[in-house]
Amino acid sequence: MRVEAAVREQAALGEGPTWDTAARRLIWVDILGSRIHTYDPASGRRTVMATEQHVGAAKPRAGGGLVANLRDGIGLYEPGPGADGGTGTGHGGAFSWLFRDPAPGRRGNDAAVAPDGALWAGTMRDDEASGGGSLSRIAPAGTGGEISRTVVFPEVAVSNGLGWSPDGSLMYYIDSPTRRVDVCRVEDGLPVDRRPFVTIEPHGxxxxxxxxxxxxxxxxxxxxxxQVRRYAPHGALERVIELPVRRPTACAFGGEQLRDLYITTARTGLHQPHPLSGSLLVVPDAGQGLPGTPYRG
Incomplete structure (x- = not known):
C-alpha cells in the first residue's frame, strides 16, 4: 500500500489523529510540543495552536470547539471569532478547565469519544511506571452542567489506544507495556470481561x-x-503496512469517504530519525472507516 506524507512536520510526539466530520479536517496533536494541529486534505489548509501544557489528545465537541486531555486534567476550547468549522483551533478560542487533577510526574495521554458521546481519557507517568496511570470515563454534562467522572482502569502504565466495534458492543484498549490489545464487552456504557485480543511478539x-x-x-x-497492522474481528493478522519511520503512534480513517488512513509519528528518543519522523502520513484508500462521535459535553 502506498504511504505518503500528508503533512511534513517535525513533531516530537505526534499523536491522536481524529477526523472532524463537521469541519472536514483531521485533528492531531504534538504531545511534547504542546500543539494542536488541524489539516484539511481538500484544500491543504493547516492550523497550529499552542496549548497551555502538554496535550495528549484533542477531540471535537458537539457544540463546537474542542475537548483536550492535558497534563493536569481535561480542558475545553470554545470556538473563537471566525473559527473554521467551529473548532476554535488557531483562532484564539477561549480556554476553560472541565476539571483539574494535577499530579507531579503524570500527564494525560491518548483519549477517544465513545459512541454514546462520553470522553475516555488516559493518563501515564513520565517515567512510565507500572500502575502510575489510569483510564477514566467522563460522561457528558447533564442539564445542570455537572459531569460524571468514573475511573474505570485505575492502575495502568501507559494508557493508549481506544476504540469500539461498529455496533458498540465491544471496546478495545491498549496499555502499551503489556504488548497487548485487550477487548471488553460493553454493558451500560462500561467495559466488562477484559481479556487479551492480540499480543504483539517481543521484537514487533x-x-x-x-x-x-x-x-x-x-x-x-x-x-x-x-508498522500499522490490521487484525480481523477474531484476532487474525490480515494486513501489514510497512512504514518508513520507526515510531508510528496512532492511526485513524479520514477524508470525505473515510477511506484514507492517517498515521501520526514521533521523533522523540531517536538518534537519527527518518526525515518523515514527526510527520502526518497517509495511506490513500486503505479501507473504510467508521464515522466518529463528537464529545457531547
Missing amino acids: GFPDGLTVDAEGAVWVALWDGG
Whole structure:
C-alpha cells in the first residue's frame, strides 16, 4: 500500500489523529510540543495552536470547539471569532478547565469519544511506571452542567489506544507495556470481561494507538515496530503496512469517504530519525472507516 506524507512536520510526539466530520479536517496533536494541529486534505489548509501544557489528545465537541486531555486534567476550547468549522483551533478560542487533577510526574495521554458521546481519557507517568496511570470515563454534562467522572482502569502504565466495534458492543484498549490489545464487552456504557485480543511478539514493537474500521477490524500502530497492522474481528493478522519511520503512534480513517488512513509519528528518543519522523502520513484508500462521535459535553 502506498504511504505518503500528508503533512511534513517535525513533531516530537505526534499523536491522536481524529477526523472532524463537521469541519472536514483531521485533528492531531504534538504531545511534547504542546500543539494542536488541524489539516484539511481538500484544500491543504493547516492550523497550529499552542496549548497551555502538554496535550495528549484533542477531540471535537458537539457544540463546537474542542475537548483536550492535558497534563493536569481535561480542558475545553470554545470556538473563537471566525473559527473554521467551529473548532476554535488557531483562532484564539477561549480556554476553560472541565476539571483539574494535577499530579507531579503524570500527564494525560491518548483519549477517544465513545459512541454514546462520553470522553475516555488516559493518563501515564513520565517515567512510565507500572500502575502510575489510569483510564477514566467522563460522561457528558447533564442539564445542570455537572459531569460524571468514573475511573474505570485505575492502575495502568501507559494508557493508549481506544476504540469500539461498529455496533458498540465491544471496546478495545491498549496499555502499551503489556504488548497487548485487550477487548471488553460493553454493558451500560462500561467495559466488562477484559481479556487479551492480540499480543504483539517481543521484537514487533509496542502497540500504541488504534482505530476500528467498518468491518470491525482493528488497526494498530506499533511504536518501535515501524508498522500499522490490521487484525480481523477474531484476532487474525490480515494486513501489514510497512512504514518508513520507526515510531508510528496512532492511526485513524479520514477524508470525505473515510477511506484514507492517517498515521501520526514521533521523533522523540531517536538518534537519527527518518526525515518523515514527526510527520502526518497517509495511506490513500486503505479501507473504510467508521464515522466518529463528537464529545457531547
